[in-house]
Amino acid sequence: MSNTVELLKKLGYSEKAQEYFVEKKNLGKIENASVFSSYTGPCGDTMEIYLKIKDNIIKQAKFQTTGCAGALVSGSALCDMISGITISKAGKIKTEDIVKHLGDMPGVKVHCSELAKRTLRKVIEKYLKV
Ligand code: FES
Numbered sequence: 001m002s003n004t005v006e007l008l009k010k011l012g013y014s015e016k017a018q019e020y021f022v023e024k025k026n027l028g029k030i031e032n033a034s035v036f037s038s039y040t041g042p043c044g045d046t047m048e049i050y051l052k053i054k055d056n057i058i059k060q061a062k063f064q065t066t067g068c069a070g071a072l073v074s075g076s077a078l079c080d081m082i083s084g085i086t087i088s089k090a091g092k093i094k095t096e097d098i099v100k101h102l103g104d105m106p107g108v109k110v111h112c113s114e115l116a117k118r119t120l121r122k123v124i125e126k127y128l129k130v
Contacts, residue, residue, distance in 0.1 A: 002022075004021075004069075005018050005021065005022060008021060008069060011106050012104060012105070012106040012107075013069070013073070013102075013104070013105060013106065013109075014102055014103025014104040014105070015103065016101075016102055016103040017073045017077075017102045017103055017104070017105060020072070020073040020076040020077055020102070021069055021072060021073050021076075023076070024072065024076065025076045025079070025080065026061060026062050026063060026075065026076050026079035026080065027062065027063065027064065027072070027075070027076065028062050028063075028064065029048075029050055029062060029064065030050040030051070030052050030060055030061075030062050032052075033050040033051060033052055033062075034051055034052055034053040034054075034127065035050075035051050035053065035123055035126055035127040035130065036048060036049060036050040036051065036123060037049065037119070037122045037123045037126045038119065038122075039115065039118050039119040039122045041067075041111065041112075041114065041115040041118065042111070043067070043111060043112075043115070045065065045066050045067035045068065045071055045112075045115060046065065046066045046067070047063060047064070047065040047066075047067060047071060047075055047115050047116060047119040048063060048064045048065070048119070049061065049062070049063045049075070049078075049079070049116075049119045049120055049123045050062045050063070050123075051082075051123060051127070053087065053127065056086050056087050056088075057084065057085065057086055057087075058082045058083055058084065058085060058086075058087065058090055059083070059084075060083060061078075061079035061082050061083050062079060063075035063076070063078070063079055063116070063119070065115075067112055067115060068109070068112060069109075070105060070106075070109035070110075070111075070112030070113065071112040071115055071116065073102060073105075074098050074102070074105075074112050074113040074115065074116035075116050075119075077098055077101045077102050077116075078093070078098055078101075078113075078116045078117070078120060080101075081093060081097070081098070081101055082120065087124055087127065087128070090120065090124065091120075091121060091124045093117060093120065094117065095110060095113045095114045095117045098113040098116055098117060099113050
């Protein structure tokens with residue numbers, strides 16, 4: 001176990017969250033994305049989410065962030081959660097749903113999951129306006 005993962009464990013990140021941190025799943029850009037946008041949260045960190053959409057279904061989702069470990073695992077988890085579902089269902093995902101999917105997050109890091117949710121909502125809003 002790396003020192004960082006050990007630290008995450010100590011801070012209260014679940015095993016699943018630790019795995020997301022190590023794998024960095026869904027991290028990156030989608031070339032020719034149907035839509036993408038970024039959002040900067042009150043902590044000053046930014047997330048960017050890219051979606052590939054076909055017939056209102058999210059076929060692929062990726063993200064990038066300048067944020068912390070909490071943002072990294074939240075972005076990874078959220079992209080997993082929305083892959084294969086409709087835009088309208090994805091737009092209803094709440095911060096608590098992301099935390100629940102991750103297993104657990106330190107309370108002080110829940111706002112990082114909020115950053116992921118808000119970014120997704122902004123991307124969806126942009127898509128629906130086009
Ligand atoms: Fe800014 Fe976690 S502190 S995203």
